[in-house]
Amino acid sequence: MTTDRGDLLRGTLEMLILRSLEDGPMHGYGITERLQRVSDVLTVDEGSLYPALYRMQKRGWLESEWGRSENNRRARFYTLTKAGRKQLKAATSNWVRFSEAVARALDA
């Protein structure tokens, strides 16, 4: 049961990261800021964010390169790849279907 819960959370975090990067390249801190800005409920733990970013890079969903941040500091910027966009589309579709099913089950 714990494993299932962990997988679900991990999948959700990855989907949120992919959605954040759909708007353009971002560094890790920028991703956490954006998620907190768009949702008061969602808080991303840094201890989970970076391992997820590296894992997603390994899967080919993201690419990264060093650039300059808004305060002119060297930072690693992440970009969505074609495979990442495809993954986002699939994950979003699954999530919508899943949440609708859960909502229907709760309303019944």
Added chain:
Amino acid sequence: MRRLRLWIARRLLRDEVARIEREIEEEFRFHIDMKTAALVRDGMDPEEAQAKARASFGDSARFREAGAHDLTGVRARQRQASRLGWLAQDLRDGVRRLRRRPGFALLAAGTLALGLTTSTAVFTYVNAYSRPFPGADARDLRQVYFSTEEVPYGALSFPDFEDLVETTAGLMDVAGVGQTLFAASVRHEELTEVVFGQGVTGGFFRWRRAEGFPRRTTCRTHHPRWSSPTGTGYSATDRLPTLWGARSSSTTSPTPS
């Protein structure tokens, strides 16, 4: 040598992993600094803000190690993609330049085609001469002369030729080539073509087939006027002219017996 290569590979991998770990460390530091600054802006004490930002990372050493493991493979893949990207870019540039200057493209293609054609022609010509003679084994071929003190390598008369055929019957195959070229006109409907020819005896064409031709024969001399060359045969480039008899005296070194 293998151990040296292994050592170099390990060393390179270790350097790469160390570099990636430094980058991860830099990335974490950037994040902590940004978060600290944000907390300070919200009114938190700088030291407290930094401690809170650091704490949010948890066991950063473990993440750094795991990240380096993941990113090492990613870096290798990126390098490969980069090399392929350069190749694709070069190809694209090439096509673009050819489109921009089609004249140059045609000239380059023409030059290449001419070079290839010339190479093929030269190779075909040289290769044809270096092939074995199509028919009798060239090592068994001998040229026969009418020999006197004044004229060591004279041509044979037809009666002499008939004598030679008779005396060597069963031992060797003899063929004659006339020294005189003749011309004939051949009419093809409305076109007349001039054809040059040279007379040969029937045995000449058996050489070309080689079937049934004795490979090891000895030319025994029964007539004082006949000579049998015992030279080493003809070089590759002399085979055809010698066979036709056009340059016989200049291409052989017979030893009169």
